[in-house]
Amino acid sequence: MFFASVRLTVYTLVILAVTSIIGTVILQNGSPQQYVNLYGQGLYNLIQVLQIDDMYHAWWYLLLLLLLCINIVVCSVERLSKTWKIIFPDKIKVNPKRFLSAKNKESFETEKDLEPLCAEYEALLSKRIGKVIRQEAEGSVVLYAEKGRWTRLGVYVVHASVILLLAGALIGALFGFKASLRLDEGETADTVFDSKTRMPIKLPFAIQCNEFEVRFYDTGAPEEFRSNLTVIEGGQESFTRDIRVNQPLRYKGINVFQSSYGTASPNEAVFQITDNITQDVITQTIKKGQAVDLPGNMGTFKFEGFLPHFDFRGHNLGEAFFGRMTLAEGKNFQIGLPTKFPTFDKMRKGRFTVVVKDFDQAYYTGLQVTKDPGVWYVYAGFIFMIVGCWVTFFISHQSVCIGLETSMSNAGSTSGPVRVWVAGKANRNAHGMTLKIRKLATILKDI
Amino acid sequence: MNSSLLLSAATFIYALASVFYIGSFSFKKQVLAKLGFWVIVIGFIANTSGILLRWMESYQMGYGHAPFSNMYESLVFFSWTVAALYIFVEIKYRESIIGVFVSPLIFLAIAYASFDPSISSKISPLIPALKSNWLIAHVITCFLGYAGFALAFGFSFIYFVKPRDPNATSIFAKLPDWEIIDELTYQMIVFGFLFLTIGIITGSVWANSAWGKYWSWDPKETWSLITWFIYAIFLHLRLMRGWHGAKLALVSIFGFFCVLFTYFGVNYLLSGLHSYG
Numbered sequence: 001m002f003f004a005s006v007r008l009t010v011y012t013l014v015i016l017a018v019t020s021i022i023g024t025v026i027l028q029n030g031s032p033q034q035y036v037n038l039y040g041q042g043l044y045n046l047i048q049v050l051q052i053d054d055m056y057h058a059w060w061y062l063l064l065l066l067l068l069c070i071n072i073v074v075c076s077v078e079r080l081s082k083t084w085k086i087i088f089p090d091k092i093k094v095n096p097k098r099f100l101s102a103k104n105k106e107s108f109e110t111e112k113d114l115e116p117l118c119a120e121y122e123a124l125l126s127k128r129i130g131k132v133i134r135q136e137a138e139g140s141v142v143l144y145a146e147k148g149r150w151t152r153l154g155v156y157v158v159h160a161s162v163i164l165l166l167a168g169a170l171i172g173a174l175f176g177f178k179a180s181l182r183l184d185e186g187e188t189a190d191t192v193f194d195s196k197t198r199m200p201i202k203l204p205f206a207i208q209c210n211e212f213e214v215r216f217y218d219t220g221a222p223e224e225f226r227s228n229l230t231v232i233e234g235g236q237e238s239f240t241r242d243i244r245v246n247q248p249l250r251y252k253g254i255n256v257f258q259s260s261y262g263t264a265s266p267n268e269a270v271f272q273i274t275d276n277i278t279q280d281v282i283t284q285t286i287k288k289g290q291a292v293d294l295p296g297n298m299g300t301f302k303f304e305g306f307l308p309h310f311d312f313r314g315h316n317l318g319e320a321f322f323g324r325m326t327l328a329e330g331k332n333f334q335i336g337l338p339t340k341f342p343t344f345d346k347m348r349k350g351r352f353t354v355v356v357k358d359f360d361q362a363y364y365t366g367l368q369v370t371k372d373p374g375v376w377y378v379y380a381g382f383i384f385m386i387v388g389c390w391v392t393f394f395i396s397h398q399s400v401c402i403g404l405e406t407s408m409s410n411a412g413s414t415s416g417p418v419r420v421w422v423a424g425k426a427n428r429n430a431h432g433m434t435l436k437i438r439k440l441a442t443i444l445k446d447i
Numbered sequence: 448m449n450s451s452l453l454l455s456a457a458t459f460i461y462a463l464a465s466v467f468y469i470g471s472f473s474f475k476k477q478v479l480a481k482l483g484f485w486v487i488v489i490g491f492i493a494n495t496s497g498i499l500l501r502w503m504e505s506y507q508m509g510y511g512h513a514p515f516s517n518m519y520e521s522l523v524f525f526s527w528t529v530a531a532l533y534i535f536v537e538i539k540y541r542e543s544i545i546g547v548f549v550s551p552l553i554f555l556a557i558a559y560a561s562f563d564p565s566i567s568s569k570i571s572p573l574i575p576a577l578k579s580n581w582l583i584a585h586v587i588t589c590f591l592g593y594a595g596f597a598l599a600f601g602f603s604f605i606y607f608v609k610p611r612d613p614n615a616t617s618i619f620a621k622l623p624d625w626e627i628i629d630e631l632t633y634q635m636i637v638f639g640f641l642f643l644t645i646g647i648i649t650g651s652v653w654a655n656s657a658w659g660k661y662w663s664w665d666p667k668e669t670w671s672l673i674t675w676f677i678y679a680i681f682l683h684l685r686l687m688r689g690w691h692g693a694k695l696a697l698v699s700i701f702g703f704f705c706v707l708f709t710y711f712g713v714n715y716l717l718s719g720l721h722s723y724g
Contacts, residue, residue, distance in 0.1 A: 006683055013676045013679055024666040024670060169662070217510075221574060225575055245576050248656060370660065379652070389640070389644055429634070431540075431630045
């Protein structure tokens with residue numbers, strides 16, 4: 001049957017490995033313009049048809065994952081139905097012949113009597129391996145013990161974990177979301193916007209940003225980003241907490257992560273306006289949108305707003321205030337006041353020069369807001385995968401057989417030395433078994 | 448005494464160990480291999496103390512973090528894990544000759560850390576994204592995985608140099624039995640696979656607590672998954688399709704190139720979240 005072949009598994013894994021490279025080389029989730037610039041219109045058409053701009057969610061990639069899942073399920077069911085009898089036998093059958101040909105077989109002779117020797121070996125075997133099965137024939141005894149039969153199930157646990165992981169990812173994709181939220185200090189919001197679709201999503205509570213703080217090391221590298229958030233439910237403050245990178249807020253199935261920050265526009269600032277002819281100076285705090293009279297009632301200056309990146313003749317001068325000067329003679333024009341260059345407005349060489357004297361630096365915090373009801377399935381898958389791999393690769397189904405033989409005398413009684421052999425079988429790690437048998441043989445000799 | 452000095456010393460001691468191993472191989476002198484093993488142990492002690500001292504120095508500088516935060520520190524730790532795993536394997540299997548293929552790897556990683564001018568050995572403070580207890584668990588497990596694959600890579604070469612004829616007298620005839628080589632390569636890959644799996648999982652859980660997404664198809668993540676696929680293929684070919692010998696060794700060698708690309712290539716050629724190493 002097609003789906004039951006391991007060859008299919010290998011081919012699927014090879015195709016998955018090879019195609020996964022594409023998304024690490026070709027830009028993912030870019031804008032149409034970016035693709036046309038990078039690869040040209042012709043290739044962009046191909047990229048669109050094969051959804052290579054979001055290839056890990058493309059129909060053909062998901063189809064490959066589905067194929068892998070079907071393959072895993074069919075293979076596992078088929079194999080498990082065959083090995084079920086081996087893993088859960090009605091009665092364990094001992095076949096000493098299987099051990100006689102084992103490569104790790106060790107033999108020796110001893111002068112001790114058969115019966116006491118058997119008793120000691122049996123005690124040792126049951127202590128080291130497990131319950132002993134004893135078979136007797138004329139003049140010979142076979143002792144058999146085994147452990148770890150259940151470990152044959154490990155591989156099915158690993159395969160089930162893959163299914164569980166993908167199921168968890170599917171649940172997350174269907175019922176979860178990933179959104180971003182920008183909050184100025186002091187601002188409150190209960191609606192976030194999906195990162196991909198930009199659709200608004202209403203949260204079961206509102207988030208208020210009380211404060212954002214960024215700290216730097218003396219090397220200039222960032223040390224900590226911290227937002228102080230208050231959760232508000234039904235108009236009531238529920239609780240207040242700090243979040244940092246690696247310390248998110250998790251509440252009612254919603255996770256809030258610190259992801260970025262920036263400077264928010266200040267609502268007021270202290271401006272100094274100088275009349276360069278009369279040398280009159282006024283210094284005044286102006287609120288955003290508010291206008292003040294220029295010295296000598298020669299017109300007005302209005303504080304219009306704040307730009308994070310002020311573009312001046314193609315140069316980015318950074319954060320800047322901007323305002324509008326309306327002169328009594330009728331002229332009116334906009335001026336920019338970059339905070340990094342306090343004397344910038346002087347270079348305009350106008351009659352009035354405006355300088356920003358002081359303002360409270362305000363920040364906004366960029367939050368990532370997610371909901372993922374599938375994450376617990378994924379985590380369960382993680383645990384199953386680790387445990388399953390451990391059991392499959394490092395614990396094996398081991399069986400040990402000890403044979404004791406005496407030469408029969410004519411009279412039917414036992415006599416002479418007892419010949420002892422010991423051998424083991426394991427479904428994994430044959431070398432480990434060999435070492436174990438070697439060690440066991442030296443112990444048996446000393447008894 | 449500072450950590451840089453100790454780690455430079457470790458580099459030269461590992462170089463000496465490689466010389467002994469290769470010498471023992473070329474001149475068929477078992478005693479040189481024995482010597483090589485003890486030299487590796489001494490190098491490993493220097494390597495260990497270097498890492499611990501660097502950890503302490505970072506506390507003295509007021510940064511206080513485990514030395515797993517940049518390319519230099521990760522290469523030094525890579526050498527450490529490969530050396531640790533190799534010492535374990537040599538003690539367990541008592542086959543010192545295989546060190547010929549492993550000791551140069553241990554030396555090259557730590558030498559690359561010290562001698563590439565673009566790799567800074569300065570102790571720098573931890574950026575906010577790395578401030579997590581998952582850092583230690585994630586780095587240790589990933590590098591144990593890499594170490595397993597590195598050893599498997601070294602052992603895989605034996606398939607291409609050892610003569611098939613048991614009576615051959617070339618220097619490669621002294622290499623261990625096919626059964627042992629086969630077993631060793633397999634054990635190393637199984638070890639690597641388990642720890643790569645745990646490494647990817649710890650990284651995933653960490654990403655979920657830092658960025659809110661346990662998987663975001665970042666190039667480093669994707670390449671680690673590609674590597675995982677390759678070794679999963681190796682295991683299925685061996686266990687289910689009965690592959691063995693040189694054919695399978697090629698898969699192991701190819702897998703290690705994927706490891707190297709995941710480790711270095713992604714950082715130098717692609718961009719993403721793992722810019723620190």
